[in-house]
Amino acid sequence: MTAADPTAADQELMARAVRLAARGLFTTDPNPRVGCVLVQAGDVVGEGWHRRAGEAHAERIALAAAGPRARGSTAYVTLEPCCHQGRTPPCTQALIEAGVATVHCAMVDPNPLVFGQGLAALRAAGIQVRTGLLEAEARGLNPGFIKRMSSGLPYCRCKLAASLDGRTAMASGESRWISSEFSRLDVQHLRARHSAIVTGVGTLLGDNPSLNVRLAAADLPGMEPDEPVRQPWRVVVDTRLRTPAGARLLGLPGITVIACSAPADQRRVSQLELAGARVKQFPDHHGLVDLRALMSWLAEEEINEVLLETGPILAGAALTGGLIDELILYLAPHLMGDGARGLFQLPGLEHMEHRIPLIIDDVRRIGPDLRLLLRPGTAGAR
Structure with a gap:
């Protein structure tokens, strides 16, 4: 499913993730600015943004805030979740282990270490993945x-x-x-x-x-x-x-x-x-x-x-x-x-x-x- 399918609520929640990501404008370098919002039954149960290199990524911050309410939730994230071990563990594994049901991803990560592999890992784990929602706004962040x-x-x-x-x-x-x-x-x-x-x-x-x-x-x-x-x-x-x-x-x-x-x-x-x-x-x-x-x-x-x-x-x-x-x-x-x-x-x-x-x-x-x-x-x- 692509960005042709989103609802008005989807647009609003991804826009919220974009605004969160922008809070890292002056601090995340050299990492990308990323925001994440977790929604369960229409309610925001967790959200976060990447603050600086070496610290937790946006998805892990949002998952920690949501706790058990992350199971069955929908994630809105401005950049494809990472799938490799860098300074922090991969976010794909965290999303899978938390039981997230759907991931809306604004854009694919251009990093060759990721570049579609994170989305593939989520799909392989049975998570529904939708891409392209507010992609232009997400690209404008980074x-x-x-x-x-x-x-x-x-x-x-x-x-x-x-x-x-x-x-x-x-x-x-x-x-x-x-x-x-x-x-x-x-x-x-x-x-x-x-x-x-x-x-x-x-x-x-x-x-x-x-x-x-x-x-x-x-x-x-x-x-x-x-x-x-x-x-x-x-x-x-x-x-x-x-x-x-x-x-x-x-x-x-x-x-x-x-x-x-x-x-x-x-x-x-x-x-x-x-x-x-x-x-x-x-x-x-x-x-x-x-x-x-x-x-x-x-x-x-x-x-x-x-x-x-x-x-x-x-x-x-x-x-x-x-x-x-x-x-x-x-x-x-x-x-x-x-x-x-x-x-x-x-x-x-x-x-x-x-x-x-x-x-x-x-x-x-x-x-x-x-x-x-x-x-x-x-x-x-x-």
Whole structure:
């Protein structure tokens, strides 16, 4: 049976599971965000969401809450239950042992260790399985996990702030502040959900950014007030190791990676490592760090979602390299003039047919600014 068969109650209960899963937005990394609801005779008898890697999965939390009432119940879970022994035991076995009668699963787990095998195990045990209910909403919870498992690359968002005439800095490099305090607060929430923030050495040298999350747990939905806030990796694309050992981000909690491609000067490497960095060399691509190799390595390190916060050179290289999945553009209501710096460095765009099309997914007001969510499109897209 498929998603063509659900009732209004089924839709409502899976939506409840999706909302539960979203409570793990800032904590579950590198695991997927998953929610589960158990229903017996129309009543919710147990529910849960996965909070963080190494802790109980959503299904086991819901089963523990339901106790004996789980027998004969219907489970609504946003991701296929796992069937392998990882940091925690398999959820399929827990569902089977608890006597759950039916499982509504929003989507198949793209993890090769699962990928349909969990559903097959449930069916083999006599449990009725239905798939596809609110699949789009479930996929929207975990774009990074899905992409990492299916393609070996993280999901990459590029965050940009610009004036209405598309300028990101004055010709001198001055850029503070283009967007409003409301947009900057929104960026803090954006950073908190990402596994890594990537910038270029030009931005580092010009702005000396921290690239950290400056919110408390109480500011992040789903977190307990006393929980530590996870800091995303900070990654500096620095071809020739120009990062100063005194850079602000090197002294902050969390992991900082300096990605270079030139033959490493061991003295500079040692200086940066003593300052707190991990120095990693990547292949050279036209005189720059090979960004695809960098992204592939980040995926190997279980980085799900990458936020690119950088200048026009690196942003342009990532866009033309097909590495950006989503653009988040904060447009401020002012003009900076034709001498100011643009959003992307895109050499070779000489005719209208060379334009890079974008698809607008969302537009909303953030204080005085506009926030646009866009995706790279295909030629002729409208």
